[in-house]
Amino acid sequence: MHTQQYDLVIIGAGLTGLTLAHYLRNSGMNVLILEKKDRPGGVIHTRQEKGFTYEEGPNTGMVKYGEVAELFEAMKAYGEPYIPDDSVKKRFIWKGRRWEALPSGLVSGLTTPLFTWKDKFRLLGEPFRKAGRHREETLDQMVKRRMGRSFLNYAVDPFILGVYAGDPSMIVPAYALPRLYNLEQNYGSFIGGALRKKMEKKSALEQKATKDVFSFRGGLYNLIQGLYRSASPERFRFNVEDTRVTPDGEGFQVHFNHQGTRQQVAASRVVTTVGAYDLPDIFDFLSQQELDRLSNLQYARVIHAAVGFKQWKGPELEGFGGLVPHIENRDILGALFMSAFLPDRAPDNGALLSVFLGGIRREDIYHRSDDQIIETIRKELVDMFNLPDFNPDLLRINRYSKAIPQYGKESKTRFQTIQKVENRYPGLTIAGNLRDGIGMADRIKQAADIAGQIKQNHAN
Template sequence: MIDVAVVGAGISGLSIAYHLKKAGLEVKVFEKEDAVGGNIQTAYIDGYVCELGPQTILADSKVEEFLKDAGIKPIYANPSSKKRYIYRKGKLVALPLSPVEFLLSPFLSLGGKLRVLKEPFVPRSPKQEESIAEFVRRRFGREFLDYVVAPFVSGVYAGDPEELSVKYAVRKVYELEQKYGSVIKGAIKLKALGPSGKLISFEGGNATLIRKLSESLEVHKENVVLRIRRKDDIFILDTKEGKVTAKAVVVSTPATSTGYLLRDLSWSISEEFDKIYYAPVLVVHVAVKFGVLPEGFGFLVPKKENKRILGVIFSSNLFEGRSPEGKSLITVYIGGATDPEIIEYEDEAIVSVLERELRETVDIRDWDLLKITRWKKGIPQYTVGYGRYLELANSIEMEQPGLFLSGNYLYGVSVADCIRVSHHIAKRVIDFLEVKGRTVV
């Protein structure tokens, strides 16, 4: 009998397990793959450090506190990474970083800028829930949607703003309107213009974070959990290596796997989790042999520009040591919810797209392909009506005391979101076990 079984060794499961072990609980983590980390994977190819999943982490004080507590030292992105571009009409246009730059920048037309400035006077919508596209068109206008928000949605979610919920996908923006009647007024009042936090990674890439967390935990790799049952107040896990009994279970797997694991606890809820859509994403790493990359983080490509590339990150600009001396590394994102079929293309067809679009967007002509990574279930999509999945998660946790759900399909898709929420979930587990008479150190 153990205190807690954690199913899934992605960043959510590992972070929760770290908190629980620190609290003095006996914790075992079960991972069906031979590698931990979920989609946080780093490949080392001919001197290049290639992030196959998330490139960076936007760390606020809570994330930095977690890393310090775990003894994991981050590295910080170069200051020039604040500079980002949008591809528009054949060239890269820098996104403005201040109100003055906004007024002087060519990234929106005069009409588009004037429409944005009207936002504080736009009334709230009578609708209970809107898509991001509906919300932005109403408050900021179509041009701002097409050339700022839609590319941003592609960069974060690989998603379609016509489908994603403003309430659940960008809750902070939604809450600004609800509380202040205006996104701009609320952002100024809270000094919340622009991203908050510092861009970080780790020596050797993001896999270092996963490796350091794993080293302090009992992780059973290649040990798939086949079934979770409950008998009286005890959970029974049927795993590849035998039965495990636990007083509490944290399921931190992707939604489809979670649905499968919950079938013996609630068949109806398990079927619902199977319906959560994950946008497919192609991540392509390219070594640039000649030429200097533009200064900055990278660029996003609006769908209006009729390209298949979603965006490009200038990876070797961000952190030192990501490419050999004198060489550059870029990471290209393709596919997403608006172009899902490209995930099935052969490598040769993907290279053909890259040859054409890298030349057209950033004039890169001489490059070597390092790696193509296919995430067929890449990023969960917080679509309109997504609140029902949060309600279902809450419902089954109430029906099955001692069961806790986590993962980027519930409380935010970013690595930082998963780290932040891990503390709250771990505290709930600890509180549950204390109520059950288990003294936590």
């Protein structure tokens, strides 16, 4: 049997795999991308329905690395990012019976009812507090030590809910938030470190990083389609099943089912971009201990509901959205005001909200039936947005049983095992959101870095 030879096989056509394929499009390399689903994009998908344009998975990303800005420049011909205006900086936190604005400066920081006076004063001493000495310290311990409990409950906890659907007592900053961890380790303080970093000389690439939120005109699926088109659709195989990789001499054999037949290709390099839980099936040549270590990663279960109203009867929605601290004991994690900061998401006078439920600490909610979820959303939105009634014109529920990986204490062993396996099998890269961060920007940066390394190795 003739075995087709590729320079690179990428497994998974989510944002990571697509970005990598995009960067290698003109490299002269023969690249094959294998995807289990019938479309590219992984968890990213936009839908249009009844006059609403809504996301099923992630809603927005951040241009927090120069690589993100560079990607958008490079794929200009294929799609246009949308950067909302500054009103998106307004964010709300639920406390007691109302939404409170998250402070954005010194004055609002002093007057906000979110944090206690004791902690506000204590913050003045933050630059002078000793740096932590335990690499495995959890985020809640770190924040209580440096900033105080009210900052943990009403700033950090909702942030972790919004990004990870997670629990600060599980997240280890050294692995999950390395920038924050390094601020303390390198500069001795979050505040002082952030100020000093601002003044440091930046490379041309670093200068392109901003705090901007991004989406794409028409939704994030246009980012996906742009990457897919630029990466050459003929390189992709969709609906592949039972993908397996085995080392073979200096390279690899990759087996998979496609269109009813078992297929085999040879590859000099393989990059996986799949979830940690998918690795044991793909790498069945590794020892059970290594597979256990690679896949030892907990994911938050999340429900995302797109809720659209053709006629919004609540208060004017302005800003990015609101998050609900765990301590407030409510049944939603938060709601993003999608139509308030992105164009054409809802009909005029209407509103589109993205409501999140579940997460690491509320698995009970994930297991509720769709009818119960709708009732939960009704109860919470009516109460929290003062709605006279609840008759949404759009209500679409998507469940993610493995939504967001939680980088906890086990991360060290996972990262070490990845390194060990990659060293033993040169040409193999284990990528995706099991390392290097979970946000879309992290996925883009990881793919850009790997593309750079692969191009360099290929040229040598």
